[in-house]
Amino acid sequence: MAVFKVEGGHRLRGEITPQGAKNEALQILCATLLTPQRVVVRNIPRILDVMQLIELLRCMGVEVEQLAEDAYAFCARDIDFEYLKSDDYRQRCTRLRGSVMLIGPMLARFGVGYIPKPGGDKIGRRRLDTHFLGFQKLGAKFNFDIADEFFMVEGRELKGTYMLLDEASVTGTANIVMAAVMAKGRTTIYNAACEPYLQQLCKMLNRMGAKISGIASNLLEIEGVEALGGTEHRLLPDMIEVGSFIGMAAMNRSELTIKDVSFENLGIIPAQFARMGIRFEQRGDDIHIPQQDHYSIDTFLDGSIMTIADAPWPGLTPDLLSIFLVVATQANGAVLIHQKMFESRLFFVDKLIDMGAQIILCDPHRATVIGHDHRLCLRATRMTSPDIRAGVALLIAAMSAEGVSTIQNIDQIDRGYKDIDGRLNALGAKITRIDDCK
Numbered sequence: 001m002a003v004f005k006v007e008g009g010h011r012l013r014g015e016i017t018p019q020g021a022k023n024e025a026l027q028i029l030c031a032t033l034l035t036p037q038r039v040v041v042r043n044i045p046r047i048l049d050v051m052q053l054i055e056l057l058r059c060m061g062v063e064v065e066q067l068a069e070d071a072y073a074f075c076a077r078d079i080d081f082e083y084l085k086s087d088d089y090r091q092r093c094t095r096l097r098g099s100v101m102l103i104g105p106m107l108a109r110f111g112v113g114y115i116p117k118p119g120g121d122k123i124g125r126r127r128l129d130t131h132f133l134g135f136q137k138l139g140a141k142f143n144f145d146i147a148d149e150f151f152m153v154e155g156r157e158l159k160g161t162y163m164l165l166d167e168a169s170v171t172g173t174a175n176i177v178m179a180a181v182m183a184k185g186r187t188t189i190y191n192a193a194c195e196p197y198l199q200q201l202c203k204m205l206n207r208m209g210a211k212i213s214g215i216a217s218n219l220l221e222i223e224g225v226e227a228l229g230g231t232e233h234r235l236l237p238d239m240i241e242v243g244s245f246i247g248m249a250a251m252n253r254s255e256l257t258i259k260d261v262s263f264e265n266l267g268i269i270p271a272q273f274a275r276m277g278i279r280f281e282q283r284g285d286d287i288h289i290p291q292q293d294h295y296s297i298d299t300f301l302d303g304s305i306m307t308i309a310d311a312p313w314p315g316l317t318p319d320l321l322s323i324f325l326v327v328a329t330q331a332n333g334a335v336l337i338h339q340k341m342f343e344s345r346l347f348f349v350d351k352l353i354d355m356g357a358q359i360i361l362c363d364p365h366r367a368t369v370i371g372h373d374h375r376l377c378l379r380a381t382r383m384t385s386p387d388i389r390a391g392v393a394l395l396i397a398a399m400s401a402e403g404v405s406t407i408q409n410i411d412q413i414d415r416g417y418k419d420i421d422g423r424l425n426a427l428g429a430k431i432t433r434i435d436d437c438k
Protein backbone atom coordinates (compact mmCIF):
# COMPACT_ATOMS: atom_id res chain seq x y z
CA MET A 1 0.00 0.00 0.00
CA ALA A 2 1.44 3.39 -1.01
CA VAL A 3 2.25 6.04 1.60
CA PHE A 4 3.03 9.75 1.64
CA LYS A 5 6.05 11.13 3.47
CA VAL A 6 5.25 14.76 4.16
CA GLU A 7 7.89 17.23 5.25
CA GLY A 8 6.01 19.97 7.04
CA GLY A 9 6.64 23.68 7.21
CA HIS A 10 6.87 24.54 3.52
CA ARG A 11 4.62 27.35 2.44
CA LEU A 12 2.86 27.13 -0.91
CA ARG A 13 2.90 29.77 -3.59
CA GLY A 14 1.40 29.93 -7.06
CA GLU A 15 -1.64 28.88 -9.02
CA ILE A 16 -3.64 25.69 -8.99
CA THR A 17 -6.58 24.62 -11.15
CA PRO A 18 -9.21 22.36 -9.62
CA GLN A 19 -9.97 19.06 -11.31
CA GLY A 20 -13.41 18.23 -12.70
CA ALA A 21 -15.91 17.37 -9.98
CA LYS A 22 -15.73 13.77 -8.74
CA ASN A 23 -19.33 13.44 -7.63
CA GLU A 24 -20.67 15.04 -10.79
CA ALA A 25 -18.49 12.76 -12.90
CA LEU A 26 -19.98 9.67 -11.24
CA GLN A 27 -23.56 10.78 -12.07
CA ILE A 28 -22.75 11.86 -15.61
CA LEU A 29 -20.87 8.67 -16.47
CA CYS A 30 -23.80 6.54 -15.27
CA ALA A 31 -26.17 8.65 -17.38
CA THR A 32 -24.34 7.61 -20.55
CA LEU A 33 -26.23 4.30 -20.23
CA LEU A 34 -29.49 6.09 -21.03
CA THR A 35 -28.85 6.34 -24.77
CA PRO A 36 -27.45 4.16 -27.55
CA GLN A 37 -25.93 7.33 -28.99
CA ARG A 38 -22.51 8.85 -28.37
CA VAL A 39 -22.00 11.00 -25.27
CA VAL A 40 -18.80 13.02 -24.94
CA VAL A 41 -17.71 14.08 -21.45
CA ARG A 42 -14.95 16.62 -20.86
CA ASN A 43 -12.93 17.73 -17.82
CA ILE A 44 -12.98 14.19 -16.42
CA PRO A 45 -10.66 13.97 -13.39
CA ARG A 46 -8.07 11.16 -13.48
CA ILE A 47 -8.90 9.86 -10.03
CA LEU A 48 -9.35 6.32 -8.84
CA ASP A 49 -13.15 6.32 -8.43
CA VAL A 50 -13.77 7.83 -11.85
CA MET A 51 -11.27 5.61 -13.67
CA GLN A 52 -12.82 2.58 -11.99
CA LEU A 53 -16.30 3.60 -13.11
CA ILE A 54 -15.11 4.10 -16.69
CA GLU A 55 -13.55 0.63 -16.61
CA LEU A 56 -16.75 -0.80 -15.18
CA LEU A 57 -18.79 0.73 -18.01
CA ARG A 58 -16.38 -0.78 -20.50
CA CYS A 59 -16.76 -4.21 -18.90
CA MET A 60 -20.56 -3.81 -19.11
CA GLY A 61 -20.24 -3.47 -22.88
CA VAL A 62 -20.13 0.31 -23.30
CA GLU A 63 -17.79 1.46 -26.08
CA VAL A 64 -15.35 3.86 -24.47
CA GLU A 65 -12.99 6.04 -26.46
CA GLN A 66 -10.43 8.36 -24.87
CA LEU A 67 -10.37 11.58 -26.92
CA ALA A 68 -7.88 13.57 -24.85
CA GLU A 69 -6.23 13.45 -21.42
CA ASP A 70 -9.53 14.50 -19.78
CA ALA A 71 -12.15 13.75 -22.46
CA TYR A 72 -13.92 10.48 -23.24
CA ALA A 73 -16.70 9.39 -25.58
CA PHE A 74 -19.18 6.71 -24.47
CA CYS A 75 -21.55 4.71 -26.59
CA ALA A 76 -23.88 2.32 -24.74
CA ARG A 77 -25.43 0.55 -27.73
CA ASP A 78 -26.12 -2.47 -25.58
CA ILE A 79 -25.25 -3.94 -22.23
CA ASP A 80 -23.85 -7.38 -21.51
CA PHE A 81 -26.41 -8.61 -18.98
CA GLU A 82 -24.45 -11.86 -18.50
CA TYR A 83 -21.56 -9.77 -17.19
CA LEU A 84 -23.87 -8.26 -14.56
CA LYS A 85 -24.12 -11.71 -13.00
CA SER A 86 -20.35 -12.15 -12.75
CA ASP A 87 -18.09 -11.88 -9.71
CA ASP A 88 -16.05 -9.32 -11.59
CA TYR A 89 -19.07 -6.98 -11.84
CA ARG A 90 -19.74 -7.42 -8.16
CA GLN A 91 -16.14 -6.68 -7.19
CA ARG A 92 -15.85 -3.63 -9.37
CA CYS A 93 -19.15 -2.14 -8.09
CA THR A 94 -18.10 -2.55 -4.48
CA ARG A 95 -15.02 -0.40 -5.04
CA LEU A 96 -16.98 2.85 -5.28
CA ARG A 97 -20.16 4.52 -4.12
CA GLY A 98 -20.99 5.97 -7.51
CA SER A 99 -21.70 2.52 -9.00
CA VAL A 100 -25.11 2.62 -7.31
CA MET A 101 -26.22 5.14 -9.94
CA LEU A 102 -25.93 2.53 -12.71
CA ILE A 103 -29.21 0.97 -11.64
CA GLY A 104 -31.55 3.91 -12.41
CA PRO A 105 -30.42 4.25 -16.04
CA MET A 106 -30.49 0.45 -16.53
CA LEU A 107 -34.05 0.32 -15.25
CA ALA A 108 -35.13 3.23 -17.46
CA ARG A 109 -33.62 1.87 -20.64
CA PHE A 110 -33.70 -1.92 -20.29
CA GLY A 111 -36.47 -2.45 -17.73
CA VAL A 112 -34.15 -4.26 -15.29
CA GLY A 113 -31.18 -3.38 -13.15
CA TYR A 114 -28.85 -5.24 -10.80
CA ILE A 115 -26.37 -3.84 -8.38
CA PRO A 116 -24.44 -5.19 -5.41
CA LYS A 117 -24.07 -3.07 -2.28
CA PRO A 118 -21.81 -0.23 -3.45
CA GLY A 119 -18.51 0.78 -1.84
CA GLY A 120 -17.29 4.28 -1.06
CA ASP A 121 -16.18 5.95 2.13
CA LYS A 122 -16.81 4.11 5.39
CA ILE A 123 -18.16 7.15 7.16
CA GLY A 124 -21.26 5.79 8.85
CA ARG A 125 -24.50 4.18 7.80
CA ARG A 126 -25.18 4.88 4.17
CA ARG A 127 -28.67 3.64 3.52
CA LEU A 128 -30.16 3.27 0.05
CA ASP A 129 -33.86 3.27 0.96
CA THR A 130 -34.57 6.52 -0.87
CA HIS A 131 -33.31 5.07 -4.16
CA PHE A 132 -35.45 1.95 -4.05
CA LEU A 133 -38.56 3.57 -2.60
CA GLY A 134 -38.38 5.95 -5.56
CA PHE A 135 -38.06 3.15 -8.11
CA GLN A 136 -41.00 1.36 -6.51
CA LYS A 137 -43.09 4.53 -6.72
CA LEU A 138 -42.40 4.50 -10.45
CA GLY A 139 -43.84 0.99 -10.59
CA ALA A 140 -40.67 -1.13 -10.43
CA LYS A 141 -40.52 -4.39 -8.48
CA PHE A 142 -37.71 -4.43 -5.96
CA ASN A 143 -35.86 -7.38 -4.54
CA PHE A 144 -32.98 -7.28 -2.08
CA ASP A 145 -31.06 -10.42 -1.30
CA ILE A 146 -29.81 -9.50 2.15
CA ALA A 147 -27.45 -12.48 2.45
CA ASP A 148 -25.91 -11.74 -0.91
CA GLU A 149 -26.23 -7.95 -0.55
CA PHE A 150 -27.58 -7.74 -4.07
CA PHE A 151 -30.29 -5.33 -5.25
CA MET A 152 -32.56 -6.09 -8.20
CA VAL A 153 -35.21 -3.91 -9.81
CA GLU A 154 -37.54 -4.75 -12.64
CA GLY A 155 -40.14 -2.62 -14.37
CA ARG A 156 -40.78 -2.66 -18.10
CA GLU A 157 -43.43 0.06 -17.98
CA LEU A 158 -42.47 2.71 -15.47
CA LYS A 159 -45.17 5.30 -14.80
CA GLY A 160 -44.69 8.88 -13.71
CA THR A 161 -46.05 9.76 -10.28
CA TYR A 162 -45.72 12.18 -7.36
CA MET A 163 -43.14 11.33 -4.72
CA LEU A 164 -41.86 13.02 -1.60
CA LEU A 165 -38.40 11.64 -0.90
CA ASP A 166 -37.78 10.50 2.67
CA GLU A 167 -34.48 12.38 2.55
CA ALA A 168 -32.75 14.63 0.05
CA SER A 169 -30.25 11.96 -0.97
CA VAL A 170 -27.73 13.08 -3.60
CA THR A 171 -27.16 9.79 -5.39
CA GLY A 172 -30.78 8.78 -4.63
CA THR A 173 -32.16 11.82 -6.44
CA ALA A 174 -29.83 11.25 -9.39
CA ASN A 175 -30.88 7.62 -9.62
CA ILE A 176 -34.61 8.40 -9.49
CA VAL A 177 -34.32 11.24 -12.01
CA MET A 178 -32.51 8.93 -14.42
CA ALA A 179 -35.14 6.23 -13.93
CA ALA A 180 -37.99 8.71 -14.48
CA VAL A 181 -36.84 10.49 -17.63
CA MET A 182 -38.30 7.81 -19.88
CA ALA A 183 -41.26 6.81 -17.66
CA LYS A 184 -44.78 7.34 -19.03
CA GLY A 185 -46.29 10.65 -17.99
CA ARG A 186 -45.23 13.17 -15.39
CA THR A 187 -43.04 12.51 -12.35
CA THR A 188 -42.83 15.02 -9.52
CA ILE A 189 -39.96 14.65 -7.07
CA TYR A 190 -40.27 16.77 -3.92
CA ASN A 191 -37.47 17.03 -1.34
CA ALA A 192 -35.05 16.38 -4.19
CA ALA A 193 -31.35 17.04 -3.57
CA CYS A 194 -30.17 19.95 -5.71
CA GLU A 195 -26.35 20.10 -5.49
CA PRO A 196 -24.61 21.51 -8.57
CA TYR A 197 -23.83 17.86 -9.41
CA LEU A 198 -27.57 17.27 -9.85
CA GLN A 199 -28.16 20.53 -11.65
CA GLN A 200 -25.48 19.53 -14.12
CA LEU A 201 -26.99 16.06 -14.55
CA CYS A 202 -30.47 17.47 -15.22
CA LYS A 203 -29.11 19.99 -17.71
CA MET A 204 -27.27 17.25 -19.54
CA LEU A 205 -30.37 15.03 -19.61
CA ASN A 206 -32.39 17.92 -21.06
CA ARG A 207 -29.77 18.32 -23.79
CA MET A 208 -30.27 14.61 -24.49
CA GLY A 209 -34.00 15.21 -24.96
CA ALA A 210 -35.39 14.84 -21.43
CA LYS A 211 -37.95 17.31 -20.10
CA ILE A 212 -36.96 18.25 -16.58
CA SER A 213 -37.97 21.51 -14.91
CA GLY A 214 -37.36 22.90 -11.45
CA ILE A 215 -33.60 22.40 -11.82
CA ALA A 216 -31.68 23.79 -8.80
CA SER A 217 -34.74 23.53 -6.58
CA ASN A 218 -36.03 20.70 -4.39
CA LEU A 219 -39.08 20.23 -6.60
CA LEU A 220 -38.35 18.55 -9.90
CA GLU A 221 -40.97 17.93 -12.59
CA ILE A 222 -40.14 15.38 -15.24
CA GLU A 223 -42.24 14.82 -18.35
CA GLY A 224 -41.35 11.36 -19.64
CA VAL A 225 -40.01 11.04 -23.20
CA GLU A 226 -39.67 8.01 -25.51
CA ALA A 227 -35.89 8.04 -25.88
CA LEU A 228 -32.76 10.10 -25.25
CA GLY A 229 -30.00 10.97 -27.69
CA GLY A 230 -26.31 11.82 -27.54
CA THR A 231 -24.75 15.02 -26.26
CA GLU A 232 -21.55 16.71 -25.07
CA HIS A 233 -21.01 17.66 -21.45
CA ARG A 234 -18.30 19.46 -19.48
CA LEU A 235 -17.92 18.81 -15.76
CA LEU A 236 -17.78 21.72 -13.34
CA PRO A 237 -14.64 22.27 -11.26
CA ASP A 238 -14.68 20.19 -8.07
CA MET A 239 -16.03 22.43 -5.32
CA ILE A 240 -14.63 20.10 -2.66
CA GLU A 241 -11.15 20.49 -4.14
CA VAL A 242 -11.63 24.27 -4.21
CA GLY A 243 -12.58 24.23 -0.52
CA SER A 244 -9.68 21.92 0.31
CA PHE A 245 -7.23 24.32 -1.37
CA ILE A 246 -8.66 27.36 0.45
CA GLY A 247 -8.21 25.54 3.76
CA MET A 248 -4.74 24.32 2.83
CA ALA A 249 -3.59 27.84 1.92
CA ALA A 250 -4.90 29.34 5.16
CA MET A 251 -3.50 26.67 7.47
CA ASN A 252 -0.09 26.84 5.76
CA ARG A 253 0.00 30.65 5.68
CA SER A 254 0.42 30.49 1.93
CA GLU A 255 -0.48 32.70 -0.98
CA LEU A 256 -2.47 30.79 -3.55
CA THR A 257 -4.62 31.49 -6.56
CA ILE A 258 -7.22 28.87 -7.36
CA LYS A 259 -8.06 29.21 -11.04
CA ASP A 260 -11.44 28.87 -12.76
CA VAL A 261 -13.45 27.84 -9.72
CA SER A 262 -16.94 28.53 -11.16
CA PHE A 263 -17.62 30.84 -8.23
CA GLU A 264 -21.37 30.94 -8.86
CA ASN A 265 -21.56 27.21 -8.20
CA LEU A 266 -19.70 27.26 -4.88
CA GLY A 267 -22.83 28.20 -2.93
CA ILE A 268 -22.19 28.93 0.74
CA ILE A 269 -18.63 27.53 0.76
CA PRO A 270 -16.71 30.83 0.36
CA ALA A 271 -18.89 32.56 2.98
CA GLN A 272 -18.20 29.78 5.48
CA PHE A 273 -14.44 30.15 5.00
CA ALA A 274 -14.89 33.90 5.48
CA ARG A 275 -16.57 33.15 8.84
CA MET A 276 -13.42 31.25 9.79
CA GLY A 277 -11.62 34.55 9.32
CA ILE A 278 -9.92 33.50 6.10
CA ARG A 279 -9.48 36.37 3.69
CA PHE A 280 -9.73 35.83 -0.05
CA GLU A 281 -10.52 37.82 -3.10
CA GLN A 282 -12.64 36.87 -6.07
CA ARG A 283 -10.70 37.80 -9.21
CA GLY A 284 -12.92 37.08 -12.18
CA ASP A 285 -13.56 33.37 -11.79
CA ASP A 286 -10.42 32.80 -9.69
CA ILE A 287 -10.05 32.89 -5.93
CA HIS A 288 -6.92 34.56 -4.61
CA ILE A 289 -5.92 33.80 -1.04
CA PRO A 290 -3.31 36.23 0.26
CA GLN A 291 -0.70 35.07 2.75
CA GLN A 292 -2.11 35.68 6.24
CA ASP A 293 -0.41 34.93 9.54
CA HIS A 294 -3.63 34.81 11.56
CA TYR A 295 -7.29 34.13 10.96
CA SER A 296 -9.90 34.66 13.63
CA ILE A 297 -13.08 32.61 13.76
CA ASP A 298 -16.27 34.67 14.01
CA THR A 299 -18.64 34.22 16.89
CA PHE A 300 -22.40 34.31 16.48
CA LEU A 301 -24.05 37.72 16.96
CA ASP A 302 -24.71 37.02 20.62
CA GLY A 303 -21.04 36.23 21.18
CA SER A 304 -21.52 32.47 21.45
CA ILE A 305 -19.17 29.94 19.83
CA MET A 306 -19.82 29.48 16.14
CA THR A 307 -21.08 26.17 14.77
CA ILE A 308 -20.19 24.88 11.34
CA ALA A 309 -22.68 22.19 10.38
CA ASP A 310 -23.54 20.33 7.20
CA ALA A 311 -26.94 20.42 5.51
CA PRO A 312 -28.39 19.39 2.16
CA TRP A 313 -27.65 21.92 -0.60
CA PRO A 314 -27.75 24.92 -0.55
CA GLY A 315 -26.44 24.21 2.96
CA LEU A 316 -22.81 23.33 3.55
CA THR A 317 -21.68 20.04 2.03
CA PRO A 318 -20.60 17.44 4.60
CA ASP A 319 -17.61 16.67 2.40
CA LEU A 320 -15.86 19.84 3.56
CA LEU A 321 -16.34 19.56 7.32
CA SER A 322 -13.07 17.65 7.85
CA ILE A 323 -11.29 20.50 6.09
CA PHE A 324 -12.98 23.17 8.24
CA LEU A 325 -12.06 21.15 11.29
CA VAL A 326 -8.37 20.89 10.53
CA VAL A 327 -8.16 24.57 9.53
CA ALA A 328 -9.74 25.54 12.86
CA THR A 329 -6.85 23.90 14.76
CA GLN A 330 -4.63 26.87 13.85
CA ALA A 331 -7.26 29.61 13.94
CA ASN A 332 -7.67 32.24 16.59
CA GLY A 333 -10.86 31.28 18.40
CA ALA A 334 -13.11 28.27 18.79
CA VAL A 335 -15.71 26.49 16.70
CA LEU A 336 -18.10 23.58 17.06
CA ILE A 337 -17.98 21.29 14.03
CA HIS A 338 -21.28 19.44 13.74
CA GLN A 339 -21.30 16.62 11.20
CA LYS A 340 -25.03 15.87 11.15
CA MET A 341 -25.20 13.47 8.24
CA PHE A 342 -22.53 10.88 8.95
CA GLU A 343 -21.71 9.32 12.32
CA SER A 344 -18.19 8.01 11.69
CA ARG A 345 -16.52 10.86 9.93
CA LEU A 346 -14.93 12.69 12.84
CA PHE A 347 -12.89 9.92 14.43
CA PHE A 348 -9.77 11.04 12.59
CA VAL A 349 -9.51 13.88 15.12
CA ASP A 350 -7.64 11.41 17.38
CA LYS A 351 -4.65 11.83 15.08
CA LEU A 352 -4.90 15.60 15.15
CA ILE A 353 -5.02 15.45 18.95
CA ASP A 354 -1.84 13.30 18.87
CA MET A 355 -0.27 16.03 16.78
CA GLY A 356 -1.06 18.60 19.45
CA ALA A 357 -4.39 20.02 18.26
CA GLN A 358 -6.87 21.16 20.89
CA ILE A 359 -10.04 19.23 20.06
CA ILE A 360 -12.73 17.69 22.19
CA LEU A 361 -14.74 15.02 20.42
CA CYS A 362 -18.08 15.59 22.13
CA ASP A 363 -19.78 12.62 20.45
CA PRO A 364 -19.52 10.94 17.02
CA HIS A 365 -21.18 13.93 15.36
CA ARG A 366 -19.63 16.92 17.15
CA ALA A 367 -16.14 18.17 17.84
CA THR A 368 -15.12 21.41 19.50
CA VAL A 369 -11.88 22.90 18.23
CA ILE A 370 -9.89 25.59 20.00
CA GLY A 371 -7.34 27.06 17.64
CA HIS A 372 -3.67 27.61 18.50
CA ASP A 373 -3.41 30.74 16.39
CA HIS A 374 -0.02 29.36 15.26
CA ARG A 375 1.48 29.83 18.72
CA LEU A 376 2.06 26.09 18.76
CA CYS A 377 3.01 24.05 15.72
CA LEU A 378 1.45 20.62 15.22
CA ARG A 379 3.92 17.72 15.62
CA ALA A 380 4.63 15.31 12.79
CA THR A 381 3.32 11.79 13.23
CA ARG A 382 2.38 8.53 11.53
CA MET A 383 -1.23 8.29 10.45
CA THR A 384 -3.66 6.43 8.21
CA SER A 385 -6.17 8.01 5.90
CA PRO A 386 -9.61 6.67 6.88
CA ASP A 387 -11.59 8.33 4.05
CA ILE A 388 -11.06 10.77 1.20
CA ARG A 389 -11.72 14.01 3.03
CA ALA A 390 -10.18 13.05 6.38
CA GLY A 391 -7.17 11.94 4.33
CA VAL A 392 -6.76 15.38 2.84
CA ALA A 393 -7.38 17.01 6.21
CA LEU A 394 -4.52 14.91 7.62
CA LEU A 395 -2.38 15.87 4.64
CA ILE A 396 -3.05 19.55 5.38
CA ALA A 397 -2.13 18.97 9.03
CA ALA A 398 1.07 17.16 8.03
CA MET A 399 2.04 19.97 5.63
CA SER A 400 1.78 22.47 8.45
CA ALA A 401 3.48 20.30 11.11
CA GLU A 402 7.04 20.34 12.39
CA GLY A 403 8.95 17.35 11.03
CA VAL A 404 8.18 14.51 8.66
CA SER A 405 4.81 12.76 8.85
CA THR A 406 3.77 9.52 7.21
CA ILE A 407 0.27 9.01 5.83
CA GLN A 408 -0.70 5.44 5.04
CA ASN A 409 -3.61 4.22 2.94
CA ILE A 410 -3.31 7.09 0.48
CA ASP A 411 -5.45 5.19 -2.02
CA GLN A 412 -8.26 6.82 -0.10
CA ILE A 413 -6.94 10.24 -1.10
CA ASP A 414 -6.31 9.11 -4.68
CA ARG A 415 -9.99 8.14 -4.93
CA GLY A 416 -10.91 11.80 -4.98
CA TYR A 417 -7.88 14.01 -5.68
CA LYS A 418 -5.93 13.92 -8.93
CA ASP A 419 -2.11 13.67 -8.58
CA ILE A 420 -2.35 15.59 -5.33
CA ASP A 421 1.35 15.15 -4.46
CA GLY A 422 2.55 16.27 -7.90
CA ARG A 423 0.28 19.31 -7.97
CA LEU A 424 1.13 20.45 -4.44
CA ASN A 425 4.86 19.83 -4.88
CA ALA A 426 4.72 22.17 -7.89
CA LEU A 427 3.58 24.86 -5.43
CA GLY A 428 6.37 24.21 -2.94
CA ALA A 429 5.11 21.31 -0.82
CA LYS A 430 7.45 18.41 0.01
CA ILE A 431 5.42 15.26 -0.38
CA THR A 432 7.01 11.98 -1.42
CA ARG A 433 4.93 9.08 -2.62
CA ILE A 434 6.39 5.72 -1.71
CA ASP A 435 4.74 2.90 -3.61
CA ASP A 436 4.26 -0.61 -2.28
CA CYS A 437 5.44 0.25 1.21
CA LYS A 438 5.24 -2.89 3.37
Ligand SMILES: CC(=O)N[C@H]1[C@@H](OP(=O)(O)OP(=O)(O)OC[C@H]2O[C@@H](n3ccc(=O)[nH]c3=O)[C@H](O)[C@@H]2O)O[C@H](CO)[C@@H](O)[C@@H]1O
Residues within 6 Å of the ligand: 023, 026, 097, 098, 124, 125, 126, 127, 167, 168, 169, 170, 171, 172, 193, 312, 317, 318, 319, 340, 341, 342
Ligand atom coordinates in the same frame (compact mmCIF):
# COMPACT_ATOMS: atom_id res chain seq x y z
C1 LIG B 1 -20.83 9.72 -4.86
C2 LIG B 1 -21.45 10.87 -4.15
O1 LIG B 1 -22.07 11.72 -4.77
N1 LIG B 1 -21.27 10.92 -2.85
C3 LIG B 1 -21.81 12.02 -2.08
C4 LIG B 1 -23.26 11.75 -1.81
O2 LIG B 1 -23.35 10.50 -1.16
P1 LIG B 1 -24.76 9.79 -0.97
O3 LIG B 1 -25.67 10.11 -2.12
O4 LIG B 1 -24.45 8.38 -0.68
O5 LIG B 1 -25.33 10.51 0.32
P2 LIG B 1 -26.85 10.86 0.66
O6 LIG B 1 -27.16 12.20 0.12
O7 LIG B 1 -27.72 9.71 0.27
O8 LIG B 1 -26.83 10.91 2.24
C5 LIG B 1 -25.69 11.12 3.01
C6 LIG B 1 -26.01 10.94 4.47
O9 LIG B 1 -26.72 12.03 4.92
C7 LIG B 1 -27.92 11.67 5.51
N2 LIG B 1 -28.90 12.69 5.10
C8 LIG B 1 -29.10 12.93 3.78
C9 LIG B 1 -30.05 13.86 3.39
C10 LIG B 1 -30.76 14.52 4.39
O10 LIG B 1 -31.65 15.35 4.09
N3 LIG B 1 -30.52 14.27 5.69
C11 LIG B 1 -29.58 13.35 6.06
O11 LIG B 1 -29.36 13.13 7.25
C12 LIG B 1 -28.22 10.29 4.97
O12 LIG B 1 -29.01 9.55 5.87
C13 LIG B 1 -26.85 9.71 4.79
O13 LIG B 1 -26.36 9.14 5.96
O14 LIG B 1 -23.78 12.80 -0.99
C14 LIG B 1 -23.17 12.90 0.30
C15 LIG B 1 -23.92 13.98 1.06
O15 LIG B 1 -23.74 15.23 0.48
C16 LIG B 1 -21.68 13.21 0.13
O16 LIG B 1 -21.06 13.15 1.39
C17 LIG B 1 -21.02 12.18 -0.78
O17 LIG B 1 -19.72 12.63 -1.13
Ligand SMILES: C=C(OP(=O)(O)O)C(=O)O
Residues within 6 Å of the ligand: 022, 023, 049, 096, 097, 098, 119, 120, 121, 122, 123, 319, 388, 389, 416
Ligand atom coordinates in the same frame (compact mmCIF):
# COMPACT_ATOMS: atom_id res chain seq x y z
C1 LIG C 1 -18.00 10.62 0.78
C2 LIG C 1 -17.42 10.85 -0.39
O1 LIG C 1 -17.38 10.02 -1.43
P1 LIG C 1 -18.21 8.66 -1.72
O2 LIG C 1 -19.66 9.01 -1.56
O3 LIG C 1 -17.85 8.36 -3.13
O4 LIG C 1 -17.75 7.63 -0.76
C3 LIG C 1 -16.71 12.13 -0.67
O5 LIG C 1 -16.48 12.41 -1.86
O6 LIG C 1 -16.36 12.85 0.29
